[in-house]
Each structure stands twice: as structure tokens, then as C-alpha cells.
Amino acid sequence: MATQATDRALLLLLGVPGTAKSWVSEHLTAAICGTSRLIVQGTAGTSEEAIRYGWNYALLLAKGPSREAVVASPIIRAMGEGRIARVEELTRIPSETQDSFITILSEKTLPIPELNEEVAARKGFNLIATANNRDRGVNELSSALKRRFNTVVLPPPATIEAEIAIVETRVAALGRAFEIPAEPPGADEIRRVVTIFRELREGVTVDGKNKVKQPSGTLSTAEAISVVGSGLALAAHFGDGRLSAHDLVSGIGGAVVKDPVQDAIVWREYLETVVKERDGWKDFYKAARAGA
Numbered sequence: 001m002a003t004q005a006t007d008r009a010l011l012l013l014l015g016v017p018g019t020a021k022s023w024v025s026e027h028l029t030a031a032i033c034g035t036s037r038l039i040v041q042g043t044a045g046t047s048e049e050a051i052r053y054g055w056n057y058a059l060l061l062a063k064g065p066s067r068e069a070v071v072a073s074p075i076i077r078a079m080g081e082g083r084i085a086r087v088e089e090l091t092r093i094p095s096e097t098q099d100s101f102i103t104i105l106s107e108k109t110l111p112i113p114e115l116n117e118e119v120a121a122r123k124g125f126n127l128i129a130t131a132n133n134r135d136r137g138v139n140e141l142s143s144a145l146k147r148r149f150n151t152v153v154l155p156p157p158a159t160i161e162a163e164i165a166i167v168e169t170r171v172a173a174l175g176r177a178f179e180i181p182a183e184p185p186g187a188d189e190i191r192r193v194v195t196i197f198r199e200l201r202e203g204v205t206v207d208g209k210n211k212v213k214q215p216s217g218t219l220s221t222a223e224a225i226s227v228v229g230s231g232l233a234l235a236a237h238f239g240d241g242r243l244s245a246h247d248l249v250s251g252i253g254g255a256v257v258k259d260p261v262q263d264a265i266v267w268r269e270y271l272e273t274v275v276k277e278r279d280g281w282k283d284f285y286k287a288a289r290a291g292a
Contacts, residue, residue, distance in 0.1 A: 001028075003150040003152075004028075004032060004084070004126055004128075007126065008126075008148075008149075008150050009105050009126055009127040009128070009129070009148055009149045009150070010126070010127070010128045010129070010149065010150055010152065011090070011128075011129045011130075011131065011146075011149035011150065011151045011152070017132050017218050017220050017222065018156075018218065018220025018221050018222030018223055019154040019155065019156055019220065019221065019222075020154060020221075020222075021130040021131075021132070021154050022088060022130055024154065025086055025088075025128045025129075025130050026086070028128060029084045029086055029128055032084055033082075033083040033084045033124065034083075035083065036086060037074075038074040038075075038077055038078045038083055038084070038085040038086065039074055039085070039086040039087075039088060040073070040074055040075065040085065040086070040087045040088070041088050041089065042087060042088055042089035042090050042091070042092045042093040042131075043089070043092055043093070044092060044093075044094065046092075046093045046094070046097055047097060048097055048100050049071075049073070050073055051073055051075055051097065051100045051101065051104075052073060052075070052076070052100055052110060053070050053071060053072055053073055053076055053110075053112065054070075054071040054073070055069055055070065055071060056068075056069045056070075056071055065114040065115055066115070067115065067117075070112065070115075075104060075110070075127075076110060076119055078121075078125055079104075079108075079110060079119055079120070079121040079122065079125045080119065080121075080122065081122065081125075082121070082122030082123055082124030082125050083124060083125065084124075084125070084126045084127065084128055085125075085126075085127050085128075086127075086128050086129070086130075087101075087127060087128070087129040087130070088129075088130055089130065089131060089132075090129040090130065090131040090141070091131040091132065091138045091139050091140070091141065092131075092138065092139065093139065094139055095139045095140070095142065098139065098141060098142065098145055099142065099144075099145065101127070101145060101148070102144055102145055102148065104121075104127075105127065105145075105148040105149075106148065108120065108121040108125065109121065129149065156201070156220065156221060157221060160191075160194060160195065160198055160206060163194050163198065163221055163224070164187070164190055164191055164194050166221055166225075167190050167193070167194055167221065167224050167225050167228055168185075168187070168190055170225045170229075171184075171185060171190070171225060171228045171229050171232065172184060174225070174229045174232075175229075175232060178233070180232055180233055180236050181236045181241065182232050182233075182235050182236035182241045182242070182243065183235075183241055183242050183243070185228055185231070185232055185243040186243065189228070189231075189243050189244075189245070189248065190228055192245075192248070192281070192284060193224050193227055193228055193248060193252065194224055196252060196256075196270075196275075197219040197220075197221075197223070197224050197255075199212055199270075199274065200212060200214060200215055200219055200256060200266070200270065201214070201218070201219045201220075202214075205274060210273070210274065212266075212269075212270055212273070212274060213265075213266045213269060213270070214266070215256050215257070215258065215259075215262075215263040215266045215267070216258050216259050216262065216263055217255060217256060217258040217263070219255060219256065223255045226251070226255075227248060227251035227252055227255055228243075228248070228251075230251045231243055231247035231248040231251055232247070234247040234250075235247045244283075244287075245283045245284040245286075245287040245288075246287045248284075248287075249284070249287045249288045249290075252288075253267065253288070271285060271288050271289065275288065
């Protein structure tokens, strides 16, 4: 909030995916300016036109360069309306395209050389961007662009209890939204999923006694929510309506094993050295071994 009040752009960075960067960005933008729909989705194919402006080529050919022929990007619309624009996955945008933001953030204007004009931002315009440093294909931000953002790091939940509470709340909301005809998942099953994800993510068991190998994936809280949610759907439509270890193992395996060779070894070793020896986890171990 302080960043937005000082008319400086905000970058919700850095860390693993699934730490609610997009959620915070969306709600913060909607709360400040009433809409969160002025958004540029960053991908490896995002071009300058998506950030600056494009052309309606039929009008361009018929009338030549004119304001009518300009196709405004969400950034231009935000500048003209004095609203906040969102940029998702900034580090996935190619570096040469990222630099289009420098003039916008520095001068609060966007030149249109073809018309010998410029779009000046109205009071209230700003940017909120999200990014992470764990995706493949990440493009580093230039120092010039970094200087124009205030950076806020959104880390994973600090404690296992906090992460369990987040997963439980979000899965309950998803169950209501999708009208899944199943019993709400028990705390024990959610705790298992969160425990597995935290141990593999941090490379050590929750009691701190044993180190474990880390897979290549991020194993974020968002993925834990997805695993429990999909397990709940399986239990409802293909089981007895109660979430069990059997409903969870395929989702967990898919989340952990991103590399079919290295991650598969990490997962099998974790099952044999940690899960197999843990009290009360025999059903999960058997289900995981049967599905491996």
C-alpha cells in the first residue's frame, strides 16, 4: 500500500510458484481502483504490441496512421483511465520486450511515433507485476527495470500448521464451488500431503533428523491444494466419498515426478526411507508402491 501511495510500481517477487502472488495482485488492484482486468499475461511469446499498442490494419490501410487505427493495450487503457495495470509472470517476457516498461515507469508516458503523439498517464496509474525465479525459461530483469520497482517477497508459509490451514480452507472453497459430492477431507490426509511437500521442498524431514533428496519441481502450497482437490473429486466419483491415501497418491506422484528419471528416483527413495518407516503411514506407503 505504501508503494502504491508513493506512485512507485510494485513487484511481487521472488520465490516459488504458488505463494499467492497473483491472488494478492488481483485483490490489491481491485481494492484500489475497482477493477483487476487490465492485465498483460507474460509468456515467452509476449510482444511489444501487447505492452504498448498495435494497429487495426484494415483502418491503417484505409485511412493511414490515426488514433482510430490504434489498438490500445491494457497498459494504455490503464494510463488513460488512471487505473492500475497488472503484469503476470514478468520474468517470462523476453528481455528486449521487458524494456518497454522502462519509459512507461520513468516518464509515465507512452510515445506513439507514427502519430507524433504520446499517451500521458492520468493520476492513479501504476503497475503491479508478479514473477518467480523457479520456472524454466526465466528471463532476468535488467538493473534499470529493477530500479523502477519496489520488491516484495512472498515466501511459502512459515509453519506446517499455517500451510495446512491454507490448504484446508482453499479445498473447502473448491469443494463448494464445484459441488463435489464428497465428505470434506480429514485433517490427517491434508497433513500428510503438506508434510510430504514440505519435506521434499526443504530437503529435510519435519523432525529435522533426516535429510532427503529434493526433486526438480517446486511443490508449492498451490500444488498441495490441487492434489487434495483432485483426490476429493476421485473419492466422490470413483470411490466411497471419503478421501483416502489411494485417492491422493497419483496426484502427489504427478506433482513430485516432473523429470521421469531423476525425480522418480527421489520419490522412490523417499517412500522407502521416510514413508515406510513412519507410524500410521502404512496405507499410504502401500498405495504409493502399488501406483509406482
